[in-house]
Amino acid sequence: MHQESEFQHSNIILVGMMGTGKTTVGTLLAQQLSYPLVDMDTIIAEREGMSVQEIFRTKGEAYFRDLESQVLEEMLQSTGQVISTGGGCVLRELNRAVMLDKGMVVALTADVDHIVGRVAGDTNRPLLAGDTRERVQTIMEERKDAYRFAHVTVDTSLLTPDEVVTHILTRYRVQAS
Ligand SMILES: Nc1ncnc2c1ncn2[C@@H]1O[C@H](COP(=O)(O)OP(=O)(O)OP(=O)(O)O)[C@@H](O)[C@H]1O
Numbered sequence: 001m002h003q004e005s006e007f008q009h010s011n012i013i014l015v016g017m018m019g020t021g022k023t024t025v026g027t028l029l030a031q032q033l034s035y036p037l038v039d040m041d042t043i044i045a046e047r048e049g050m051s052v053q054e055i056f057r058t059k060g061e062a063y064f065r066d067l068e069s070q071v072l073e074e075m076l077q078s079t080g081q082v083i084s085t086g087g088g089c090v091l092r093e094l095n096r097a098v099m100l101d102k103g104m105v106v107a108l109t110a111d112v113d114h115i116v117g118r119v120a121g122d123t124n125r126p127l128l129a130g131d132t133r134e135r136v137q138t139i140m141e142e143r144k145d146a147y148r149f150a151h152v153t154v155d156t157s158l159l160t161p162d163e164v165v166t167h168i169l170t171r172y173r174v175q176a177s
Pocket residue numbers: 016017018019020021022023024025041084085086087118119125156157159160161164
């Protein structure tokens with residue numbers, strides 16, 4: 001016996017640490033639902049005409065965070081979208097409140113080894129510059145509570161992106177009663 005999910009047709013908002021698969025899973029989810037995909041990092045980079053890496057370097061993290069909050073609020077005026085947030089979007093209380101109000105918030109997690117394996121060699125993440133493992137461990141420790149506000153949490157460490165999508169869609173479409 002199932003009942004319609006409270007979330008059906010609302011936004012699906014993916015949050016989580018860098019490398020947990022928000023962009024990858026978001027792309028697949030959007031395809032399956034025929035929803036538009038809103039990748040916040042991509043929108044911010046397009047608006048500024050430079051990569052996230054360049055924004056951090058030339059304008060600083062505070063500037064990026066303000067822009068991120070502004071874009072989030074704008075994007076959440078619409079419904080029926082998949083939104084892949086940037087990894088640090090959860091750091092502001094106001095961002096978390098807006099997300100909870102405007103969709104089903106899904107936190108993707110993964111253990112340090114899997115994250116390091118996924119992001120190794122990619123230079124597009126300014127906060128991971130230097131010793132990647134040390135940076136991932138430090139940021140995960142700093143943010144260990146920040147991702148806990150989500151409606152749903154999926155540990156992606158041992159799942160393929162398609163399996164992560166299946167978990168999310170099950171929760172999105174129906175709630176077991
Ligand atoms: N479940 C998974 N299993 C294996 N590899 C994965 C999985 N999810 C994502 N990946 C791979 O990990 C890398 C990082 O994924 P992705 O860019 O989607 O992460 P992200 O959460 O969007 O990171 P960021 O916060 O930096 O934007 C990509 O190479 C992707 O193919």
